[in-house]
Amino acid sequence: MVTYASEIAHWPALALETLQTLPNFAIATLAALPDESAIILRQVIADERLSNLEFEHLLTSLRRSIREQVAMGISAAPVRPLLCGLAIQGYRHGYPFQHAPGEDESSDPLMRACYAPLEEELPEDGDPWIEALNRVHIREPLRQDDLVLTPKSLGPVMDAVSRRVRAQYEEHPYPHWWRQGITNVAPERTGTMLVAGCGTGQQPIGLAQHFPNMQITAVDLSRASLGYAMMRAEDFGITNIDWVHGDLLDIGRLGKTFDTITCVGVLHHMRDPAAGLKALAAVLKPGGDIKFAVYPKSSRGSVVAGIALRGQLRVAPTPDGIRAFRQVVASLPPQHAARKLAKSGEFYSLQSCRDMVFDEQEHRFDMPMLKALIAGSDLEFVLIQSAPKMQEMFRNMFPGRAVETDLDAWQEFEAKYPGCFRNFYRVIMRKPA
Numbered sequence: 001m002v003t004y005a006s007e008i009a010h011w012p013a014l015a016l017e018t019l020q021t022l023p024n025f026a027i028a029t030l031a032a033l034p035d036e037s038a039i040i041l042r043q044v045i046a047d048e049r050l051s052n053l054e055f056e057h058l059l060t061s062l063r064r065s066i067r068e069q070v071a072m073g074i075s076a077a078p079v080r081p082l083l084c085g086l087a088i089q090g091y092r093h094g095y096p097f098q099h100a101p102g103e104d105e106s107s108d109p110l111m112r113a114c115y116a117p118l119e120e121e122l123p124e125d126g127d128p129w130i131e132a133l134n135r136v137h138i139r140e141p142l143r144q145d146d147l148v149l150t151p152k153s154l155g156p157v158m159d160a161v162s163r164r165v166r167a168q169y170e171e172h173p174y175p176h177w178w179r180q181g182i183t184n185v186a187p188e189r190t191g192t193m194l195v196a197g198c199g200t201g202q203q204p205i206g207l208a209q210h211f212p213n214m215q216i217t218a219v220d221l222s223r224a225s226l227g228y229a230m231m232r233a234e235d236f237g238i239t240n241i242d243w244v245h246g247d248l249l250d251i252g253r254l255g256k257t258f259d260t261i262t263c264v265g266v267l268h269h270m271r272d273p274a275a276g277l278k279a280l281a282a283v284l285k286p287g288g289d290i291k292f293a294v295y296p297k298s299s300r301g302s303v304v305a306g307i308a309l310r311g312q313l314r315v316a317p318t319p320d321g322i323r324a325f326r327q328v329v330a331s332l333p334p335q336h337a338a339r340k341l342a343k344s345g346e347f348y349s350l351q352s353c354r355d356m357v358f359d360e361q362e363h364r365f366d367m368p369m370l371k372a373l374i375a376g377s378d379l380e381f382v383l384i385q386s387a388p389k390m391q392e393m394f395r396n397m398f399p400g401r402a403v404e405t406d407l408d409a410w411q412e413f414e415a416k417y418p419g420c421f422r423n424f425y426r427v428i429m430r431k432p433a
């Protein structure tokens with residue numbers, strides 16, 4: 001029987017509780033789920049990012065037992081929407097879950113779509129779930145393919161590390177996203193903004209929605225990521241972004257300067273992050289701000305353990321390799337440092353797993369390295385961001401010291417509370433006017 005961890009207590013309870021009471025996942029029993037419960041379940045499966053192994057186990061058991069019944073000649077028609085939910089979930093997350101050899105074979109194309117992308121559209125017959133499946137598996141990828149060659153280009157990528165990083169994100173654009181919630185809009189803000197290393201567009205599209213009267217330029221090494229980003233921009237009706245393909249080291253070739261620049265999760269993927277920051281500083285207008293975010297070493301213990309494990313096992317960064325690696329991590333004892341990877345939402349998507357543990361290039365910063373990056377940049381240091389709770393603790397620990405700028409004090413603070421900056425050191429710098 002599947003057990004459910006407390007972390008998923010916030011999930012729509014009705015569907016999960018109903019499933020918990022089932023003796024098995026027989027098609028007839030699933031088809032008899034109360035309507036409301038079944039609808040919630042499909043939506044949960046198709047829309048949400050999973051974040052625990054119990055739910056993964058639930059989905060893989062569900063998939064396997066329906067597949068077994070279909071192989072016995074039982075029609076899957078009564079659970080068609082549920083299978084569509086599983087197939088959409090699988091596609092969106094890059095099919096991260098392992099399965100037994102041959103389990104992915106079936107004469108039913110919808111069943112196969114729970115294991116790999118559809119080969120061709122299925123007849124819709126007015127069914128909104130099949131429509132959603134065709135859209136996610138076939139129509140959206142075709143739209144992306146049509147868009148990948150359309151952005152402006154900064155010219156050939158010459159840096160050897162940038163080329164390797166580009167190959168990584170061409171294979172696995174990151175992040176895979178499809179929903180965006182903006183809470184407020186600031187139409188009074190005008191001017192130009194550069195989003196350097198925009199990935200699949202979540203950040204520039206959010207900014208374009210928030211600042212509808214700013215002109216945003218978004219650059220990335222990966223055409224596949226840009227294709228995805230441009231498709232989502234179309235979906236959200238965004239028209240104030242210029243998409244550019246190339247290495248941010250060559251951003252000067254655009255012949256433009258910017259009032260503000262943001263560069264999140266990118267500099268640490270470069271051969272020389274200081275050179276990347278300098279290239280960005282060169283296109284910042286005097287008086288303009290740049291915000292950058294880089295990995296803090298102290299937050300990445302489980303990732304480092306995962307990278308070491310991957311090296312020991314010689315796992316290739318292929319879909320099969322990543323799936324096999326996930327299985328190994330899931331079976332590690334709880335005290336193993338790499339086992340903590342399974343607590344991160346990133347672990348439940350193939351693209352994110354690649355980004356997390358299979359990076360071509362990753363610098364991890366400690367406070368002295370961050371100080372050196374800041375000092376070598378010819379920019380004024382404005383502040384390091386921290387959560388309100390951390391600021392309160394900082395003030396108690398260092399009365400009278402500057403919470404926004406005292407990196408020596410933050411170094412002591414971080415030594416006492418490793419991982420306190422969580423995913424990123426987030427820094428704001430300014431170009432002297």
Ligand SMILES: C[S@@+](CC[C@H](N)C(=O)[O-])C[C@H]1O[C@@H](n2cnc3c(N)ncnc32)[C@H](O)[C@@H]1O
Pocket residue numbers: 162165166169174175196197198199200202203219220221222225246247248249263264265266269270355
């Ligand atoms: C981890 S993703 C982050 C994407 C985005 N900033 C976000 O936070 O969602 C890193 C992105 O930076 C891009 N990138 C890495 N090095 C780059 C470079 N030298 N020039 C332009 N883009 C780069 C990669 O192609 C990838 O899309």
